[in-house]
Amino acid sequence: MLQVNDFLLRLSLCRGIGLVSKYRLWECAQQARCFNNIDYLIDHANVSLRSASSLKNNWTSPELDQAVALNSQEKFITIADPLYPITLKETYCPPLVLFYRGNLSLLHQPSIGVVGTRQITNYGQSALRGLLPPVIKRQIVVISGLAQGVDGFSHELALKHGGLTIGVIGTGLDQAYPRNHQVLQDEVARQGLVISEYGRGESPVAYHFPERNRIKR
Template structure:
């Protein structure tokens, strides 16, 4: 926390990590960042939105931030790299552990071409309480947080609420009121998140927020 290279935005949150371990390009933490999170079991609707929106976000030069979890998070990193964008993964385990095991290839790719951050010792395995702690870092690193899909009481909903608490702008993709995967997004919109229905909405909101900083 006392290091000059510590991420500027993260330094501003209520409980910044005292120590960060990293692999990759640490300068990405001080670029134009947008957190993108969602369900571990995305619907075809959520997956399609990611495939449609990530190219525009990457081409605009924004650095995506997510949690390298199964589902939407992993897709964010994979799609960003596929479209030659910049991405940051905040993980709930040590840098020398790969979780989930399905990311045996993806995690090293993010470390090589982007940035991986962790507040845990290199050999620490994932623990249930690590993930809410990790979510505050995702929110803290991001100028905006975009929620693609989220169930009630989900990690993505927690990330969105943390971002609202930290005065970050929160964007949420609205969904059907009887769809479990959209319940969290709709709740965030009621709580003050900005509904977005296109990548143009995301980029416009980002530019407007940036100039207000």
Template sequence: MQTTKLNQTLFHLTLCKGIGATSRIRMLSSLIDNPYLTPYDLAHCAQLNAANTKLFMNSFSAICLEEKLSEYKNRHIKWVTILDSNYPEYLKHTYNPPALLFYQGDLNLLNRNLLAVVGSRQNSVYGTKVLSLLLPDLIRQNFVTVSGLAKGIDQEVHKQTIALGGQTIGIIGTGLDQYYPFENEKLQKEMGRNHLLLSEYPLGTKPLKQHFPMRNRIIAGVSLGTLVIEAKYRSGSLITANLALQEGREVFAIPGDITKPYYEGTNDLILNGAKCVLNANHILEELMN
């Protein structure tokens, strides 16, 4: 099957219900071997159960591909697939990579040195000050920041990077037409115009709880390393850090007050081998060798 046809099939599959990231990769592998597989064959190859097979096949047949292609074009939503040369190279070699990523903005930013910067959704004044200390030197060295456009530290990462004249990438757990939290609408639109927004979810996808751990694997997967600013002992930021560790990436953490819960996660990361960061050079010396 030609790459263009496969890419359109992947786009079609991404809009379907009843399948997830792993199923799409299985379906893609099967289509590369045999381009004539039917939707039922694909469901079998992806090892879908009976309920998801029915859901998948019904949604597959209900989608008018030409209409959807036109809709995405009109709304200036582009996509890149794992078959494309401009798909992020680091992400391609991770466990369970997304078969397709929707995007707005400058995809070439993925070719730069990327640093994931994550932290608590209820960030402290300390966390904000840490960012203002570290980001100027990182941006002067042409690092692009990556975060999740959530409340708190994520939001601060994007805003401070933009204010400093740097470039930033937001990876979200909804469709690109959704704003979560809603207060980020203006920021998200600016990033879609002048920076980069990425999502593996089609238009209209709401902020479901299970989407955010999946989103975190992309944040970690595209980046050279992950910096955790502040985090509770159980948090999404620690999920991102652990995913980075699993992929052999560098993990950095900011030490904090041992009497406060928002630093339990970062202090624990340091105890377990993450690099303790007191200034930007502690990051640069690891990532610029």
């Protein structure tokens, strides 16, 4: 019988299933304590025909087996883990799995989310230089998306002032977007935390970024 975390890792990596359907499948499995009967979940989880078909066709596929084996090498927590942040669990369709590199305890500290334009202006830089250092000094974690512009500058300020920072990315942990932020991403992981709901090899496709925004807040 699959353990809960094994089930959640497999479900999170199963292709062709949307966020809503994945969460419904998890809720159904949790309520019924059924983590190995896919036919039962398809019949009772109220998922779309497309998601049901993808689950049935992919659950035991070699491709999914390979993805699970590959991503098992990363550190991760699941929504069933006591370390999973309560506030994140209460968001819309929370991620079932969070892959991470760095200090996981930062998820449980006071934080502020910083989002903004990819084309940061001189005024924007000046504003952040005035706003963030007092926040950083109080040991409030700066959360942003490691993207170009405001995001990257916010992480840089946090690191420069010896602060705490979390990067929420829209790719697998083995990639960086933009590519020229690889050094910055590595430094955030070393001094802070980098998290993602996407497995290894997942590229920066457009829909990942609005999805990941629910985690940054």
